[in-house]
Amino acid sequence: MSILALLTDFGWQDPYVGIVKGVLLSINPNLSIIDLTHSIPPQDIQTAAFFLGEASLYYPRDTIFMAVVDPEVGSQRAALACRIGNHYFVGPDNGIFTLALQRARQENKAAICHQITEKGLCLAKISRTFHARDIFAPVAAHLSLGMPLEKVGPPKFDPVLLSWTSPRISGLTIEGEVQYIDGFGNLITNIHENHLSQLRIKPLYVTINERRIPILSAYSQAEVLQPLAILGGYDLLEISVRNGNAALLLGVQKGCKVTVTG
Amino acid sequence: MSILALLTDFGWQDPYVGIVKGVLLSINPNLSIIDLTHSIPPQDIQTAAFFLGEASLYYPRDTIFMAVVDPEVGSQRAALACRIGNHYFVGPDNGIFTLALQRARQENKAAICHQITEKGLCLAKISRTFHARDIFAPVAAHLSLGMPLEKVGPPKFDPVLLSWTSPRISGLTIEGEVQYIDGFGNLITNIHENHLSQLRIKPLYVTINERRIPILSAYSQAEVLQPLAILGGYDLLEISVRNGNAALLLGVQKGCKVTVTG
């Protein structure tokens, strides 16, 4: 049974997700459809790229990721079907696969994208506003049935990549930023465990919004409602508030600067 | 593997959806349950009917749609199991199947409804408030196992139908209305592609709330944050704002009048 993991910004309130699932199942009724999310903030490609890059790490070989956050639907932006590492990715060519592609490059895994040009794989009528239904779902369903990737169209050697900010490490300091705020209000920085391990001093502190916060190793080491920094589930430095909401307490938004020092 | 597509107004915050899935799987553990949505606005039968009518178009033969938006649960309203075209529909007799039934009539497809009266198919104890669990889920699960439709009870020849407003076409003008506002703030009118093609003039404009808006063929033809009208994914005329929210920008609610002219 093939697995298709679905990520969109469609929300649950409209028929769009249900329609996409119908198209998928009409072509492959045995498809196992997994909802990753439909709650990406509308048209927020960067959040989608982060989400997809992190979630795809954990899926079995040959999982198909269909990811549609597509503000430029109906324009000339290309439609892509890719093999990245052991997975398939299908969606618009707008940078949504940036993190997955970067990871593959860093880890020396194969990554090849093809532009979807083969109309015979799509629904008979292609609308200007709903390519998830008309193009991406049918192509993804055909891939799930074993169709070779190259049948979708010619290779696309220059897929769109979003710029992704890396932290600056200088002497005894790391300067990074908040790259994602999760639903608990945790501030996910772009500072990786590997960056931290380059500072050979202890204890370490994070400064954000002029507030100095200790880096701890468990939520329970902080007092209730006090802020702490911790290596979180993504192996990235996160700033949290024990049993509370760091984004609200610290008044922080995405892009806010974060400094790590001794 | 049978496919059951589930539509409710139960939301995800309560145990209701989980309970319904448990009843379904207890009768048919191999059922493939697809979440269409649980975010229909509470008790909004018309939105549910629109959603179901549009989404069901794309599902494979023999899919079972279980749709429960049921403000009159516990009263004398009938419970229905229907075969409409190639699909099954199970839910309350309150108009929730209006669009699916209208489509079948327009397309000369068979449509037959039965009233669920056979208590032996239901849970042993039927509550006054939760027929999704006690009646609709067990009946739907039995249908998924191949039970003939007529086993649920006698035919019901006059299922409740909601009135559905059609646009008026006169000379060089179409007068319609906003019938649905989606989660992106797009205003879905009741003006179909077929209605528009009866106006043999170009270019066409939409007037809504005293504002004149061009009908374009791609979002990208409008400036960012400017309104446009476009034939959307339902083959209906929609009013959108490029990278924005038309309902907010134009201050429009469901039922608002829309006029198309040259």
Place this chain on the structure above:
Amino acid sequence: MSILALLTDFGWQDPYVGIVKGVLLSINPNLSIIDLTHSIPPQDIQTAAFFLGEASLYYPRDTIFMAVVDPEVGSQRAALACRIGNHYFVGPDNGIFTLALQRARQENKAAICHQITEKGLCLAKISRTFHARDIFAPVAAHLSLGMPLEKVGPPKFDPVLLSWTSPRISGLTIEGEVQYIDGFGNLITNIHENHLSQLRIKPLYVTINERRIPILSAYSQAEVLQPLAILGGYDLLEISVRNGNAALLLGVQKGCKVTVTG
């Protein structure tokens, strides 16, 4: 095909749910994953326990419930895998299984918990913040493949139990409280059908916030927008407003006192 029902407070907006599903499917690609909910209010163990206790009643034998609302992740709180009645339960030892365990005791069903100590069943690297991914998902997936429960670690004879308030019945009066408010605004009390049947008087009234409300047998017996009490889907007394929201209309919160009298 094994069934795994997933309950969390992770929300849909973050990658956490998608990551957990990936870990599950990497170990057992044929697992049928059912979303119970990811909308438990953050860190609200009591709501999770109520939800899980009610929903699990309806699931087939051998269903695995993975339930993660885990404010003390990373501390010394134990990780549990349990067999309760005919079902498996996997999650933190913080009281989340209270209702399921109480039910088993009341109904004389077997219930045995084991502490998860066998690191070989977990992901290679166990983070301090995301045990759903690192511990609970892999253990649950291994159980779905038929691994005996005792392989996870030694028995845990004293799992954490939340205190759960029972109503007081004295003479002609029941004094209970609102234990849960659902998404429609219905006030679910802790007064069970069995408690009510001990009052051999009719008609019965509920008093809440100094307001006297009749106990009826169908929503439709109340006027639109008027409050009523009714035995709801949980076999518990609920206070509702016909086609309206009782929590808003009556200004009631969880824990509010409820008195039933003649």
